[in-house]
Amino acid sequence: MGAKVVITELDQYLFGQGTHYDIYKKLGAHFSKVGRREGVHFAVWAPNAQSVSVVGEFNNWNVEANPMKKIGPIGIFETFIPNVTEGQLYKYFIVGMNGELLYKSDPYASASELRPGNASKVADISNFQWRDQNWIKKREAFDVKTDAMAVYEVHPGSWRKHPLTKEDETGFYSYKEFAHGLAAYVKDMGYTHVELMGIAEHPFDGSWGYQVTGYYAPTARYGTPVEFKYLVDYLHRNKIGVILDWVPAHFPKDAHGLANFDGTAVYEHADPRQGEHPDWGTKIFNYGRNEVKNFLIANALYWIEEFHVDGLRVDAVASMLYLDYGKQDGQWVANKYGGNENLEAIEFFKHLNTVVRGRNPGTLMIAEESTAWPKVTGDVEDGGLGFSLKWNMGWMNDFLEYMKLDPYFRKYNHNKMTFSMTYAYSEKYVLVLSHDEVVHLKCSMVNKMPGYLDDKFKNLKAAYTFMFGHPGKKLLFMGQDFGQLQEWSEERELDWYLLREESHIQLQSFVRDLIHLYERYAALYAMDEDWEGFEWINADDADRSIFSFVRKSPTKRNNLLFVMNFTPVERSDYRVGLPKKKNYKLIMDQNGMLEEPVLYAAEKKECDNRKFSFEYPLAPYGVGIFLY
Structure with missing residues (x-):
């Protein structure tokens, strides 16, 4: 099933330097051969563990059956277990530095058990025949400065659902079902890309995928990793780009996850002033530790190179750049110059974007960054962070504040619509009306608008016209193109039944016309940066x-x-x-x-x-x- 997996001294050296860009091929669970025996090679980084063993369905979860051997100085443990088969569940049993007994999921696992289970799953992701070669070739020439880009942001679990039954209590579409329905809708509407929320494995549906426990595992909610490849491949064959939400800013404290991985702070800072978000109740990655940087950079490359995705939208960038983000005095530690800039995160972004975009021409790294941090999309050589695009949160806030006003008061707030043009060329921007704007009592887009229902629809058409005329790429969250009335919830599908009503049909038709107009005329995108x-x-x-x-x-x-x-x-x-x-x-x-x-x-x-x-x-x- 696979060649022999060997972790060499060079592997360990590169991992220790933070530059082993395909470390996921060595760490984790991989089908392997030792002599004539076929099985799985397991390897995990647990630098301060006293001992590690593999437990799983293949050994009845016996902590003594398959001990791992520590190799080299940086703390990698490995073992080979014969006769392990595809789909079997496993975890690492770790005895920590101080005797802690820990059952941990594999940080590099390619697949996971469906929640509420949290074991890792042995998976072979190599046996998929890609058919998107034309798309990948064409992608190399994609120029973010001069090409059109209209993004449809989607949460797969709530785009559409099957009727719930005793046999199917979630109603989730599989990756394959989702691929076919989504491609048909996106092609009809004219979007160039989809941005998928919540693909990396996460334990809690209500986190929408922003608290990740399986960075290398496409969520089991919708199927297998190979089926996720089918989704990307199918979208590509229908000339639709795929962007994933990616969360390198923080991770949850779930017992099976990365937190205190070997009984000590491995992936996070030990000092809670550096290693925890008090507002979010999550851990902050230690961007100064080479192996942690390697884990994240290799993960970005994994999604792009193994799953062919076209870009990553990097969540919560501001929380990484500022040491005092969301913190009170005494809750954070200044940098060596006494400032609040996270120097290690800055270097991480420069390294990340240089490697990802350098190895994969035409791919996108998009920053969700909510402050006026300079040169987010600037060249690394010029002191920039090297992102392809930045979400324009300033435009979004001003635009929505204006649109929510009673029309009588708009004349006193005219500058909210014009101010964005004073900085429109300081970065390469995406204009976004994302999921964040239609949750937590913020109302759906149509219900943000003032007046009776008929006025709301007319307001929204004018608003979308302004958005598509304004410089910058475009992003709309699902449901807002046909006038979803309820706020979005991950628990139910969109209110597609509204498309039986004339006002919703007309709005959807209007947005479709806007998107097709946007793509037809280069005036609307080719000089976004000029x-x-x-x-x-x-x-x-x-x-x-x-x-x-x-x-x-x-x-x-x-x-x-x-x-x-x-x-x-x-x-x-x-x-x-x-x-x-x-x-x-x-x-x-x-x-x-x-x-x-x-x-x-x-x-x-x-x-x-x-x-x-x-x-x-x-x-x-x-x-x-x-x-x-």
Whole structure:
């Protein structure tokens, strides 16, 4: 089933240096041969353990049956056990430095038992025939600066569910079922990528996958690791990119997990001021320890190189960069210069992004970073962190604060919609309306909007129009493209039945039109990083709460003029200034894409400090997108 697995002195040296980028091929459980005997080679890093043994279904969980041998100076234990078969459960029984008796899951396991069980599972992930070669080849040329990117953020366990039965109490779609349904929906809507939440194994559904115990194991909720490969492969064959949420910021204290792994702080800092998040009740990785950095960097490479994913969205980056994040005085330790910057995490990010993006051209490393930390997407050589993209949390907060206002008060908050353009080119941004914005009593997107239900839908169409016109990649969380009314919950599927109602059908159709428009015209993405790609026509019409701007293409052809009215007041006499004396085609309004464009000719009438203009009657919450 496999060649002989041997952990060499070079393996140990590289792991100790933090540069063994495929250490997951040596640590963990791997099918192996010793002489003529077939079995599994087990290896685990437990530097301060007195002893370690493997317990599992193959030895009736007998702690004395299969002791492991400590090899080398850095604390790796290994053993070979014959006749172990695919799918058998196991754990490591560890006697800690002070005599602690610990049963631990394998940090490098490729598969896990379905919760509430927490044992690791012997798995062979090598026997899958990939058919996505065309996608992978094409991915190498993907340029985050100039290519379109519209992301559909999805929680697989609650996108759709089967009816619950005694035999199936979860209703989860399998990876294969999910692949087919998701690909069909995403292709129809026009999204270029999906971002999947909660793929790495985690014990508690309510954590949404952000408290990980199995960093190398696709969750057993939806099937096997090979079936997860099928999901990625199928999406790729349907020309859909796959991004995973990835959580290197912290891990939970569950007894079977990484915390106090051998009775001592192995993966975390021993000092709780450095090793714990008081607000989250979780442990912080020790980014100064080479073997821990290696565990995380190899894990990022594992998902990209073994499972072909196209990128990682790195969760809670700010909590890693700031030593005092979420902490009071006395709860944190300053760096050697007396500052609050986590120097070890900074170096970790530079190392991580350089290796991942260097080895895998066209892949994405995306930072969820909520502060004004400089050069998050800057080049490492220039003092940056080396991420491909950064979530634009500032835009999101200002945008939602504005959209939640009664339209009467929007004129006093006009700058909330214009301020983001003052820093739009300081980083490479993704505009995000993520799961975080539709939970914990924050309301769904449509219910954030003011007014009666009909007004809410009109507001949301205007809002999405502004979002798709604004520079930056795009991300929408599932359900928000058809007007999910309830807040999201991981316990139930989306309210797909709403798509029997006209208002939800119309909103979904409108968003579909916006996404297809976004991808069709390079003006909306090819100059996201160039200030010459955007120009305000009127950023100061606060009294009427109207915004107008143009997006320009690199070829100077097929530019787009946007006009949006954020009040319920009709502006039948509205006139918009024009960048050039040309004919302008109205291609989309508040009702969606027009079957036949309507021509508007430039008139020599001054407006918005421009020589030319035309009249465009603006409906209440009306929008207009013009091609010129």
